[in-house]
Amino acid sequence: MTCANPARRNGAWRHVGRALAAAMVVAALTGCEDKNTFVAPPPPKVDVAPPMQRAVTRYVEATGNTAPIKNVDLVARVQGFLQSIDYTDGSFVKQGTQLFTIEPETYKLKLDQAQAAEAGAQASLRQAEADYKRQSDLVQRQAVSQATLDTSTSNRDNAQANLQQAQANTRLAEVNYGYTKVSAPFDGVVSAHMVSIGELVGVSSPTQLASIVAMDPIYVNFTVNEQDVLRIRAEAARRGLTAADLKQFPIQVGLQTEAGYPHEGHLDYVAPTLNQSTGTLAVRGLVPNDKRVLLPGYFVRVRVPFTQEKDALLVPDTALGSDQGGRYLLVVSGDNIVEQRKVQIGPVENGLRVIESGLNPDDRVVIAGLLRVIPGQKIDPQMTKIEQPQASAK
Secondary structure: OOOOOHHHHHHHHHHHHHHHHHHHHHHHHHHHHHHOOOOOOOOOEEEEEOOEEEEEEEEEEEEEEEEEOOEEEEEEOOOEEEEEEOOOOOOEEOOOOEEEEEOHHHHHHHHHHHHHHHHHHHHHHHHHHHHHHHHHHHHHOOOOOHHHHHHHHHHHHHHHHHHHHHHHHHHHHHHHHHHOEEEOOOOEEEOOOOOOOOOEEOOOOOEEEEEEEOOOOEEEEEEEEHHHHHHHHHHHHHHOOOHHHHOOOEEEEEEOOOOOOOEEEEEEEEOOOOEOOOOEEEEEEEEOOOOOOOOOOOEEEEEEEEEEEEEEEEEEHHHOEEEOOEEEEEEEOOOOEEEEEEOEEEEEEOOEEEEEEOOOOOOEEEOOOHHHOOOOOEOEEEEOOOOOOOOOOO
């Protein structure tokens, strides 16, 4: 039996070792590849909620300005030297309060003179009536002629006319004497005086002394666009309201620095026609102003409630996005895929935005984490509930 060559046996073992080493390297590489395989991250968790449903009041909102219901220039209607100024500039006065006095002595003397002339005319009339009665009796007894009675009748009629003239002169003197005291025609605030004591006023025309402005209540003037006019008229027709009923609609007013609309009143006037150049309707409200918070000339925010919607859809205003196509919401489909939904928005109600169209009551709206989601992306929706914010100041 012949033994194998030791060198050949060593070479065979070397080949076997190399094969085993190669296999181990391949196995090691394969194991590394399994450990480095990419695994997709889980869908992001995003808060979603159905829109809130509740009743909301629809308003017509506008910007207006306040105006006094009465604003009168106080003038001197008689000529004379200004004797006194009987109020403090800018003070509130009641109706009938004396404000100015214009040299009353001259006009008091003219009144006395007219009253004396009236008294003389009354005496002349009494004498003429007595003479007329006497002559009438004599004519009936044929003691005097008819011509004498006619003269007596004429004297009586002239005396009566003179008395009427004297009475008119007395009344005119009384009026002029009354004009020497300028009083407040209504409750209001009087402006600073425009003349000084000792100044001659009412020389050739009435001289303005000051102005008085009524503060309570106060007008609020604003305009309503044609579209809102059509909506209000349609709602009024649906509710069977007349034009007189529209004037009883409440209005709410707020200053630029005030939260909400703390001042309440009612409509007072609606213009009969639209302004064709602006396409708006002039409207006026009347608002109580006993504390005189509203001054004439203020710019104010105005809203008029005209209808109420029972099941309006509302979402947080922060859930809305915008692009060139308008406003949109991110809505989650049944497969948890985010889609962008175009919507029409309404007013803000206590921090929540009314959605006019484009949203259904059972839709799931992304209300938080908008920057973490992309339309078409799958998410892990975390159902929550839209909380009712605290009511803002009225």
